[in-house]
Amino acid sequence: MKDTSGDDLETELVSENDPKIVVNSLWKVFGQNNPHQALDEQYRNKTRDEIQQELGLIVALRNVSFNVYSGETFVVMGLSGSGKSTLVRCLIKLIEATSGEVLVDGEDVTNFNADELLQFRRSKMAMVFQNFGLLPHKNVLDNVAYGLEIKGINRERRHKEALEMLERVGLTGWGEARPRELSGGMKQRVGLARALAVEPSILLMDEPFSGLDPLIRRQMRLELVELQKGVHKTIVFITHDLDEAVTVGDRIAIMRDGEIIQMGTPQDIVMRPADDFVREFTLGVQKTKVLHAGSVASKPDVIVKDSDTIETLRSLVHGSDSAYAICVEDQGAFKGLIRRETVDGIKLSEKKPLRDYFDESVEVIPSDTILEDLLPTLIDSDHPVPVIDKRNRCIGVATRRDVLRVIASESDD
Amino acid sequence: MTNITDKISNVIFESGSSGKNSIYDRLKGFPKFLMFTIAFLSISLLIRISAVESALDFPFNIGPTLHNGIDGAIDWVVINFGWIFDIVSDFLKLCIGKLRDFLIWIPWPVFIAVVALLAWRVSTRRVAIGSTIGLLAMASVNLWDPVMVTVSILLIAVTVTIAIGIPIGIVAAKNDFADGIIRPILDAMQTMPSFVYLIPGIMLFGLGNVAAVLATFLYAVPPCIRLTNLGIRQVDPSVVEAGRSFGSTSLQLLLKVQIPMAIPTIMAGVNQTIMMALGMVVIAAMVGAGGLGIEVLRSMGQLEQGEAFIAGTAIVIMAIIIDRISHGFILQKSKV
Numbered sequence: 001m002k003d004t005s006g007d008d009l010e011t012e013l014v015s016e017n018d019p020k021i022v023v024n025s026l027w028k029v030f031g032q033n034n035p036h037q038a039l040d041e042q043y044r045n046k047t048r049d050e051i052q053q054e055l056g057l058i059v060a061l062r063n064v065s066f067n068v069y070s071g072e073t074f075v076v077m078g079l080s081g082s083g084k085s086t087l088v089r090c091l092i093k094l095i096e097a098t099s100g101e102v103l104v105d106g107e108d109v110t111n112f113n114a115d116e117l118l119q120f121r122r123s124k125m126a127m128v129f130q131n132f133g134l135l136p137h138k139n140v141l142d143n144v145a146y147g148l149e150i151k152g153i154n155r156e157r158r159h160k161e162a163l164e165m166l167e168r169v170g171l172t173g174w175g176e177a178r179p180r181e182l183s184g185g186m187k188q189r190v191g192l193a194r195a196l197a198v199e200p201s202i203l204l205m206d207e208p209f210s211g212l213d214p215l216i217r218r219q220m221r222l223e224l225v226e227l228q229k230g231v232h233k234t235i236v237f238i239t240h241d242l243d244e245a246v247t248v249g250d251r252i253a254i255m256r257d258g259e260i261i262q263m264g265t266p267q268d269i270v271m272r273p274a275d276d277f278v279r280e281f282t283l284g285v286q287k288t289k290v291l292h293a294g295s296v297a298s299k300p301d302v303i304v305k306d307s308d309t310i311e312t313l314r315s316l317v318h319g320s321d322s323a324y325a326i327c328v329e330d331q332g333a334f335k336g337l338i339r340r341e342t343v344d345g346i347k348l349s350e351k352k353p354l355r356d357y358f359d360e361s362v363e364v365i366p367s368d369t370i371l372e373d374l375l376p377t378l379i380d381s382d383h384p385v386p387v388i389d390k391r392n393r394c395i396g397v398a399t400r401r402d403v404l405r406v407i408a409s410e411s412d413d
Numbered sequence: 414m415t416n417i418t419d420k421i422s423n424v425i426f427e428s429g430s431s432g433k434n435s436i437y438d439r440l441k442g443f444p445k446f447l448m449f450t451i452a453f454l455s456i457s458l459l460i461r462i463s464a465v466e467s468a469l470d471f472p473f474n475i476g477p478t479l480h481n482g483i484d485g486a487i488d489w490v491v492i493n494f495g496w497i498f499d500i501v502s503d504f505l506k507l508c509i510g511k512l513r514d515f516l517i518w519i520p521w522p523v524f525i526a527v528v529a530l531l532a533w534r535v536s537t538r539r540v541a542i543g544s545t546i547g548l549l550a551m552a553s554v555n556l557w558d559p560v561m562v563t564v565s566i567l568l569i570a571v572t573v574t575i576a577i578g579i580p581i582g583i584v585a586a587k588n589d590f591a592d593g594i595i596r597p598i599l600d601a602m603q604t605m606p607s608f609v610y611l612i613p614g615i616m617l618f619g620l621g622n623v624a625a626v627l628a629t630f631l632y633a634v635p636p637c638i639r640l641t642n643l644g645i646r647q648v649d650p651s652v653v654e655a656g657r658s659f660g661s662t663s664l665q666l667l668l669k670v671q672i673p674m675a676i677p678t679i680m681a682g683v684n685q686t687i688m689m690a691l692g693m694v695v696i697a698a699m700v701g702a703g704g705l706g707i708e709v710l711r712s713m714g715q716l717e718q719g720e721a722f723i724a725g726t727a728i729v730i731m732a733i734i735i736d737r738i739s740h741g742f743i744l745q746k747s748k749v
Contacts, residue, residue, distance in 0.1 A: 092658055094654060118662065121657075122660035127655070127658040127659075129655055132651075133649075133654060134652070134655075135656075135670060135673070135674070137674060137676075146659060146669075147660070150659060150661050150662075150665050150669070194659075198659065
């Protein structure tokens with residue numbers, strides 16, 4: 001397993017929180033024989049197929065470990081049979097793990113007794129299913145209220161809350177309808193509303209959009225991202241589609257044969273795929289939607305500090321063939337940009353401070369802007385666009401060439 | 414069958430196939446089934462010729478011991494727990510009697526109007542018209558009272574069957590161990606000739622309507638149990654999983670998810686139960702159940718073919734009316 005660390009911003013964000021979910025060397029082995037055999041040291045280096053042949057056991061999860069932090073959307077991606085659905089079911093103990101621990105807010109889910117498990121499912125975690133799992137004999141409102149109903153909340157109150165949830169997912173007025181009257185997209189909104197209604201801090205989503213039409217699927221993804229901005233849930237999202245993974249995910253774990261083979265931010269996965277298997281997936285991803293300005297920015301040829309003299313600036317600019325220079329403050333905060341013509345036009349007799357010459361009105365781009373949004377700015381400007389981080393430090397400039405190179409490499413593959 | 418013989422011959426021949434020039438190698442070319450047939454025929458012939466006593470007649474017979482034991486057990490039950498059967502018997506007798514009196518008390522035009530209206534509400538107008546004609550026909554041949562007696566026995570028997578059958582079906586669906594016990598019993602019950610069910614009725618309750626109810630119950634309960642079991646097991650597992658994921662207890666899951674979703678199948682079982690119960694009407698008359706069945710039996714006994722035909726036809730008409738109405742009711746319930 002290769003854990004590629006995210007860029008500075010993400011690691012910073014993550015380290016501020018304690019992990020919400022900690023999964024520690026989780027194993028799940030299916031089969032009639034004693035499943036613990038497969039955990040034995042002698043099988044560590046064997047493939048899943050070899051173990052199946054020798055022991056008649058199917059290893060669905062193999063020593064899986066990861067953390068999910070509060071408020072993040074963690075995507076588990078893999079093909080069918082990779083163990084991703086088993087993994088998400090182990091988190092809520094719909095499937096009992098063979099070995100390992102799943103800590104949610106520090107409590108081990110795998111050790112819960114029946115009562116603790118009921119309380120846990122009723123308050124902390126809620127799940128959205130690929131096949132919706134709606135109750136056909138109940139109307140939409142009662143479906144949304146199901147989680148509240150089994151908690152014993154009275155009819156009036158649970159209907160009030162269910163109505164609010166329906167409004168939140170854009171199904172106002174559909175409460176009386178039966179699930180069979182709804183389209184796939186609407187059914188999944190009901191599924192989402194039902195999960196949100198119990199006010200869980202963690203949302204598990206098992207391929208929620210896989211059964212939908214491509215257009216609806218894309219729309220639902222974007223809506224989920226929007227919704228998440230309002231509710232700040234911790235989301236574990238399962239998908240087989242990397243395009244979907246990079247759209248919704250803050251971090252992605254890629255699974256194969258029951259193991260996580262790469263974990264990182266969407267940029268990490270796309271820019272530095274761990275192996276050919278992952279690379280195959282990244283081919284289908286639109287890089288302009290994934291990559292941030294920060295990951296394409298290059299170091300400018302000429303950087304000067306605003307305390308430097310005009311002579312320094314002039315010699316640096318003339319010493320290179322650069323068409324511009326970037327000025328930063330001592331701490332690295334972006335100050336402005338000066339073009340070569342302006343430098344040429346400065347008379348030596350003028351004794352104005354350096355900062356007077358810089359164009360401070362140039363547009364700058366935050367480093368987490370995706371390329372798609374960077375392109376219009378880049379097209380309109382006649383100079384490279386400075387890229388700044390959250391603390392206003394200039395981490396580089398984005399040129400048309402940089403962006404084109406990334407897009408071109410996509411078609412190269 | 415061939416599978417079993419294959420396996421047996423495999424065991425027979427495989428065991429002696431260690432050497433290269435074994436019998437097995439030489440006989441390899443023959444089809445196994447043929448060799449097996451020759452083998453068992455020649456063994457039979459050998460025993461017949463040599464006339465070995467103990468191989469021709471079975472050496473002992475424990476039949477009498479067994480049935481004496483069973484007789485003793487039943488006597489013991491009747492003597493020691495007779496009061497339970499008396500209570501059940503009195504209760505059922507009371508129910509059937511009151512229901513019969515009530516049904517006969519309803520004037521025939523009112524009864525026909527109610528049935529027609531019900532048929533029209535749960536099914537089509539055609540069924541309503543058909544039911545009306547059918548009931549008028551039965552009234553016109555002076556079979557109204559026997560019909561009402563049969564209906565009352567039927568209603569009580571079906572109610573008892575459903576009240577016991579559905580819970581057993583639920584237990585079988587929820588518990589694989591219970592299912593493993595119940596399933597072969599149901600298989601046996603369904604292979605048994607229906608006359609056999611009259612026996613426990615007479616033994617425990619004596620001749621009369623109550624024995625008929627017990628016989629009908631035994632005959633009609635298997636489909637009710639089977640279809641309830643099937644209906645609950647067939648509920649979409651993803652919906653059950655969703656129910657569990659929200660923290661439903663086992664009972665909540667049963668009452669709010671599994672049973673409501675199994676209703677169409679359970680109702681099909683109820684319909685089957687009603688039809689089977691109707692099938693017992695004539696047979697149950699042999700242990701003293703009143704109504705149409707006794708009409709058929711009596712007229713057949715007196716070689717009154719015409720009367721027997723009319724009474725038999727009345728049973729068929731009744732079956733059709735009840736089936737259509739209950740079927741319409743099920744369709745309505747299944748529309749989710």
